[in-house]
Amino acid sequence: MTKTCQQHGSRSSGPCSPNSGIKFLFFLLFIFFIAPPNHLAAASEESGDGHEGNYSQGVKRGERLFYGLVAGKFEGNACADCHNTVEIDTFNWNPNAWEIAHKYKEKSTEEFTQVVMSPPGRTMSVVHESFDLNESEIGLIKEFLDHFEEKGLAKQKPVINKILLFLLLGVLLTWIVLDVIFFKKVKRKWILGVLFIGALGWQIQLLYDAGTSLGRQHNYEPDQPIKFSHLVHAEENKIDCKYCHHTSEQSQTAGFPEVELCMNCHIIVREGTYSGKHEINKLVAAHEAGDPIEWVRVHNLQDHVFFSHAQHVKIGKIDCQTCHGPVEEMNRVRQVSDLSMGWCVNCHRDTEVQFFDNGFYEKYEELHRKMKAGEIDRVTAEMVGGTDCSKCHY
Numbered sequence: 181m182t183k184t185c186q187q188h189g190s191r192s193s194g195p196c197s198p199n200s201g202i203k204f205l206f207f208l209l210f211i212f213f214i215a216p217p218n219h220l221a222a223a224s225e226e227s228g229d230g231h232e233g234n235y236s237q238g239v240k241r242g243e244r245l246f247y248g249l250v251a252g253k254f255e256g257n258a259c260a261d262c263h264n265t266v267e268i269d270t271f272n273w274n275p276n277a278w279e280i281a282h283k284y285k286e287k288s289t290e291e292f293t294q295v296v297m298s299p300p301g302r303t304m305s306v307v308h309e310s311f312d313l314n315e316s317e318i319g320l321i322k323e324f325l326d327h328f329e330e331k332g333l334a335k336q337k338p339v340i341n342k343i344l345l346f347l348l349l350g351v352l353l354t355w356i357v358l359d360v361i362f363f364k365k366v367k368r369k370w371i372l373g374v375l376f377i378g379a380l381g382w383q384i385q386l387l388y389d390a391g392t393s394l395g396r397q398h399n400y401e402p403d404q405p406i407k408f409s410h411l412v413h414a415e416e417n418k419i420d421c422k423y424c425h426h427t428s429e430q431s432q433t434a435g436f437p438e439v440e441l442c443m444n445c446h447i448i449v450r451e452g453t454y455s456g457k458h459e460i461n462k463l464v465a466a467h468e469a470g471d472p473i474e475w476v477r478v479h480n481l482q483d484h485v486f487f488s489h490a491q492h493v494k495i496g497k498i499d500c501q502t503c504h505g506p507v508e509e510m511n512r513v514r515q516v517s518d519l520s521m522g523w524c525v526n527c528h529r530d531t532e533v534q535f536f537d538n539g540f541y542e543k544y545e546e547l548h549r550k551m552k553a554g555e556i557d558r559v560t561a562e563m564v565g566g567t568d569c570s571k572c573h574y
């Protein structure tokens with residue numbers, strides 16, 4: 181590199197300016213991609229001397245204990261390894277740090293110590309087994325958690341900001357064009373070619389993503405108020421989808437099970453293998469208070485579209501998984517299909533309906549005649565009106 185620079189030194193005013201230009205752009209890109217890992221960022225933020233007045237010595241020591249930064253206190257995981265202090269986008273069975281902080285904020289240190297050191301229930305006695313903490317240290321941890329409760333989980337920083345990335349790619353493209361036309365500083369033209377195609381392609385991809393995802397939420401996977409797992413219920417315990425989503429055969433919506441239905445089993449089952457008592461306790465609390473559980477909807481069709489589960493599940497005899505993917509393998513439900521108009525219409529074009537022995541289709545006499553006469557060998561959803569605009573749009 182340096183050699184090339186010296187050779188063409190006469191053409192460039194500064195030292196190696198064409199290459200340092202590239203380096204600078206890569207440096208900028210680098211900054212956007214290699215953000216510091218979140219938990220480290222959060223931890224260093226925490227331990228930096230507080231601008232907050234009440235950040236006492238005790239809170240700091242409690243924090244170090246919670247993160248496992250004090251030697252010899254934990255054989256295995258430290259508290260923060262299980263009870264995350266940063267918002268995460270993966271699924272975690274353990275309650276997060278804010279949840280436990282909030283639950284014990286108003287409770288006494290004795291009660292807190294009791295729960296951590298002589299845990300009730302079989303799950304917690306396994307996960308809380310290997311701590312070497314004395315009472316005053318647990319008190320310090322509680323002090324830290326009380327403080328933490330006010331701040332809440334640290335936000336996840338977006339790894340890259342798409343708009344900035346787009347602009348940056350624009351700068352790169354402009355620079356390449358300027359170099360080709362005016363500066364002519366980069367000798368190896370193929371490098372410019374590759375960079376140009378790469379950057380342009382990336383920009384187009386960003387635009388395409390933004391354009392096609394308007395109002396849609398492919399792969400949307402929100403946290404739920406209770407960590408209800410389809411893997412545990414539908415797969416490990418073989419509970420039928422329609423036991424809980426019991427309106428899916430007769431109504432437009434598949435619906436969410438009411439608390440009472442959960443309590444059919446959970447009046448007895450009070451502890452789960454993965455989450456212990458913590459999650460089921462929330463269910464029991466809702467039951468006792470008579471409150472519904474505010475499930476977060478994963479699938480959201482736009483209001484101008486009409487969709488009926490009964491039509492597809494009962495009449496169409498389509499499996500839930502055809503549209504929702506392998507829900508029974510998910511701890512947290514994820515939207516698998518994009519719910520676009522193309523998705524609906526393509527399936528209507530391709531899918532043969534269960535035409536015979538199906539009361540619903542008796543009225544289609546003309547199609548029955550054609551089938552008998554051998555003029556057609558199958559009836560698709562499209563042939564019974566599945567692509568008429570008015571069937572799906574109000």
Ligand code: HEC
Nearest residue numbers: 408413414419420421424475477478479500504507508513
């Ligand atoms: C024990 C009860 C139960 C069983 C069994 C069950 N579900 Fe669910 N399902 C729920 C609850 C509660 C929710 C809401 C919380 C969530 O999204 O996880 C839900 C949510 C869903 C959602 C997301 C709905 C949305 O858009 O928010 C889909 C899809 C779904 N279930 C499909 C299935 C399928 C398919 C099966 C069978 C393999 C099944 N469920 C079995 C209780 C159940």
Ligand code: HEC
Nearest residue numbers: 421425428433434435479480481487492493498499500503
């Ligand atoms: C033909 C595709 C298709 C099939 C088959 C299907 N669903 Fe759905 N499901 C959808 C769509 C689309 C939505 C979004 C509806 C909306 O937003 O109005 C949805 C929404 C849901 C919801 C959210 C609550 C609601 O009723 O809107 C649940 C729960 C659900 N489906 C469960 C099931 C279960 C269980 C089965 C199988 C018995 C099933 N679905 C079969 C397409 C399907």
Ligand code: HEC
Nearest residue numbers: 407408417437441442445449451452453454455456459460
């Ligand atoms: C037909 C019985 C049945 C119904 C209905 C049922 N569950 Fe469960 N649930 C179970 C069983 C069995 C387990 C597993 C217990 C274990 O791990 O030993 C379980 C476990 C759980 C767990 C803990 C998971 C773990 O392993 O940590 C939660 C939370 C839970 N259920 C919530 C719900 C909610 C919310 C509903 C209602 C939407 C519901 N359950 C309906 C039987 C049921």
Ligand code: HEC
Nearest residue numbers: 257258259262274280295296301303304307455456457458
């Ligand atoms: C190996 C993972 C793990 C580690 C390490 C861990 N916990 Fe837990 N903790 C859990 C799980 C899982 C539960 C929920 C168990 C239950 O509710 O039955 C829990 C529950 C709790 C609860 C009670 C929550 C409730 O619902 O009442 C408190 C308080 C708590 N942990 C504090 C701590 C502290 C303090 C530390 C460090 C000294 C720690 N935990 C370390 C996994 C862990």
Ligand code: HEC
Nearest residue numbers: 486487491492495496524527531533561564565566571572
């Ligand atoms: C997996 C394939 C599949 C997908 C995906 C699907 N459908 Fe269907 N749909 C069918 C089949 C098969 C029928 C015909 C059986 C029936 O009439 O129930 C049908 C029928 C219908 C009907 C009734 C048409 C009539 O003749 O009355 C409507 C309305 C409908 N679908 C709307 C939708 C909408 C809206 C979507 C997308 C959100 C969608 N469907 C996605 C397979 C699908």
Ligand code: HEC
Nearest residue numbers: 395396482485519520521524525528566567568569571572
């Ligand atoms: C099988 C069901 C179905 C049929 C048939 C159908 N649509 Fe749609 N349409 C949808 C769905 C689902 C959406 C929402 C798509 C989305 O969110 O991107 C939609 C969206 C639209 C939109 C709005 C686009 C947007 O981004 O919101 C228009 C306009 C539209 N459809 C027109 C039509 C016309 C015209 C026809 C008849 C030629 C038709 N549709 C037939 C399901 C259907």
